[in-house]
Amino acid sequence: MFHPSLRVKLTLVHLLLIAALSLAVGIFTLASMQRFFKQRLAQNMETELQQVHYLLQHTALGSIAEPMHYQELSRYANTSHFRLTLIDSSGVVRFDSKISVDSLALVDNHRNRLEVRMALNEGFGTDQRLSSTLNEPFYYGALRIKHNYLPQTKGEMVRFIRIALPLAEIQRQFQDLRRQIVIAGLAAWLLIGCFSFWLAGRLSYPIQKLAAVAEKVRRGDLEVNFQHRSRDELGELADHLNQMLNKLRRDMVQLRKLEQVRSQFLGNVSHELRTPVFTLLGYLETLLHSHFENAEQQQEFIGKAYQQSSRLNDLLSDLIDISRIESGEMKMAIRSFDLHAFLANQCDELQKKAEQQHIALSFANVEAKNQVWVKGDPEHLSQVITNLAENAIKYNVENGTVEIGYREAGEGVEVYVQDTGRGIPENHLPRIFERFYRVDKERSRAVGGTGLGLAIVKHIIEAHGGQVQVQSQVGKGSRFYFHLSRAK
Numbered sequence: 001m002f003h004p005s006l007r008v009k010l011t012l013v014h015l016l017l018i019a020a021l022s023l024a025v026g027i028f029t030l031a032s033m034q035r036f037f038k039q040r041l042a043q044n045m046e047t048e049l050q051q052v053h054y055l056l057q058h059t060a061l062g063s064i065a066e067p068m069h070y071q072e073l074s075r076y077a078n079t080s081h082f083r084l085t086l087i088d089s090s091g092v093v094r095f096d097s098k099i100s101v102d103s104l105a106l107v108d109n110h111r112n113r114l115e116v117r118m119a120l121n122e123g124f125g126t127d128q129r130l131s132s133t134l135n136e137p138f139y140y141g142a143l144r145i146k147h148n149y150l151p152q153t154k155g156e157m158v159r160f161i162r163i164a165l166p167l168a169e170i171q172r173q174f175q176d177l178r179r180q181i182v183i184a185g186l187a188a189w190l191l192i193g194c195f196s197f198w199l200a201g202r203l204s205y206p207i208q209k210l211a212a213v214a215e216k217v218r219r220g221d222l223e224v225n226f227q228h229r230s231r232d233e234l235g236e237l238a239d240h241l242n243q244m245l246n247k248l249r250r251d252m253v254q255l256r257k258l259e260q261v262r263s264q265f266l267g268n269v270s271h272e273l274r275t276p277v278f279t280l281l282g283y284l285e286t287l288l289h290s291h292f293e294n295a296e297q298q299q300e301f302i303g304k305a306y307q308q309s310s311r312l313n314d315l316l317s318d319l320i321d322i323s324r325i326e327s328g329e330m331k332m333a334i335r336s337f338d339l340h341a342f343l344a345n346q347c348d349e350l351q352k353k354a355e356q357q358h359i360a361l362s363f364a365n366v367e368a369k370n371q372v373w374v375k376g377d378p379e380h381l382s383q384v385i386t387n388l389a390e391n392a393i394k395y396n397v398e399n400g401t402v403e404i405g406y407r408e409a410g411e412g413v414e415v416y417v418q419d420t421g422r423g424i425p426e427n428h429l430p431r432i433f434e435r436f437y438r439v440d441k442e443r444s445r446a447v448g449g450t451g452l453g454l455a456i457v458k459h460i461i462e463a464h465g466g467q468v469q470v471q472s473q474v475g476k477g478s479r480f481y482f483h484l485s486r487a488k
């Protein structure tokens with residue numbers, strides 16, 4: 001298959017159009033010129049006939065009966081480049097510039113020649129045909145004249161003057177004209193062809209450039225740009241494409257970052273799972289292959305295996321939570337609820353855990369006994385309070401305290417969990433809400449942390465339209481707090 005470039009196509013279309021146009025113009029011009037030519041020819045013919053008529057009437061040339069004048073008239077016709085015939089009223093040829101007097105008798109009767117018949121009826125007639133006398137194409141013109149002005153020819157009166165022009169001559173002139181028109185047309189066509197090829201090149205160059213850049217993009221190179229100087233639709237297209245590329249680049253950067261975060265997370269997850277799984281396997285293997293001296297020893301191993309399993313369980317449920325939150329699968333069911341009653345209840349439930357660690361946990365607003373209506377999802381906020389309080393208990397000091405409470409803050413209510421614990425070093429503060437981030441890995445593991453608690457807290461509070469914040473001082477304690485809006 002022939003797949004011409006845009007440039008060639010444009011040029012071809014141009015040439016085709018111009019060829020059609022010049023053909024149409026050429027044909028029209030030639031036709032009208034031919035018509036004009038014929039009209040002029042007929043006019044000239046009539047003028048010449050009148051001239052001959054005048055000569056015959058007013059000079060001695062009219063007396064063709066005399067051989068000398070016959071010859072004289074023949075010469076006159078020859079120098080005028082036409083053939084002259086004089087015909088009488090019965091159609092007999094009395095004079096012919098191409099035939100000698102002696103042969104005149106052999107010439108056919110001309111009564112029925114078309115131009116003669118036309119002249120008989122209308123005074124003037126023309127025709128165009130092959131001469132039967134001379135076997136050559138001629139253009140004929142005949143003039144009828146009045147009896148009383150006629151020259152005498154052997155007693156008969158000449159009735160018609162006829163002039164014949166050899167058509168070969170006329171046709172040659174016309175062909176010359178036609179050739180000139182065709183040559184001029186071809187030259188113009190060629191010139192326009194060159195010009196339109198150049199123009200098509202100029203037009204298609206920016207398109208070619210665009211295509212080349214697009215090809216690069218297709219191959220995956222996003223660091224390119226569509227460069228142009230045109231202010232037309234092509235320039236606009238290039239601008240749009242550049243904007244698209246910019247957006248694509250931005251998206252790609254984000255996508256790569258996301259991919260990086262995802263694979264990092266997957267690595268972290270596998271790493272986190274490995275330790276409890278291996279430890280659990282170790283305990284189970286010991287239980288299977290060892291002979292225990294007493295039941296207590298065996299019980300101890302079973303207890304340790306159980307601990308690891310529950311650690312695994314915690315890790316898995318935190319992982320499920322975080323992936324459900326991040327995938328958007330977990331939806332907040334925001335409604336109005338009484339924050340006071342909610343927090344009092346949370347404190348009750350956490351009391352046992354605190355006591356086990358010898359930590360005094362208290363509800364700061366216990367005296368208020370009023371209702372505080374806020375908007376939020378109590379199930380998920382319960383998870384937030386539990387996570388924060390468990391941290392406050394776990395990372396506390398011997399006989400430390402934890403206080404859970406709320407207070408007025410502008411339009412809304414601030415909820416806080418604060419402890420008298422070890423505190424968080426300032427350089428760690430910005431990162432503690434990241435997944436798997438721990439200040440002290442060993443301590444976190446020892447107290448059964450998954451490293452996901454604060455990440456879950458952050459997600460849930462953000463889904464409430466808020467932000468968890470933290471103030472902490474090493475050796476003094478930490479305070480985690482966030483805002484809830486009031487229910488109107």
Ligand SMILES: Nc1ncnc2c1ncn2[C@@H]1O[C@H](COP(=O)(O)OP(=O)(O)O)[C@@H](O)[C@H]1O
Binds near residue numbers: 396432438448
């Ligand atoms: N109240 C707190 N006091 C001191 N450190 C804390 C407190 N809360 C959180 N941290 C630090 O932030 C880290 C991340 O907390 P979290 O996401 O809940 O993970 P985990 O408790 O499972 O270790 C903890 O490992 C701990 O180092």
Ligand SMILES: [Mg+2]
Binds near residue numbers: 451
């Ligand atoms: Mg925690």
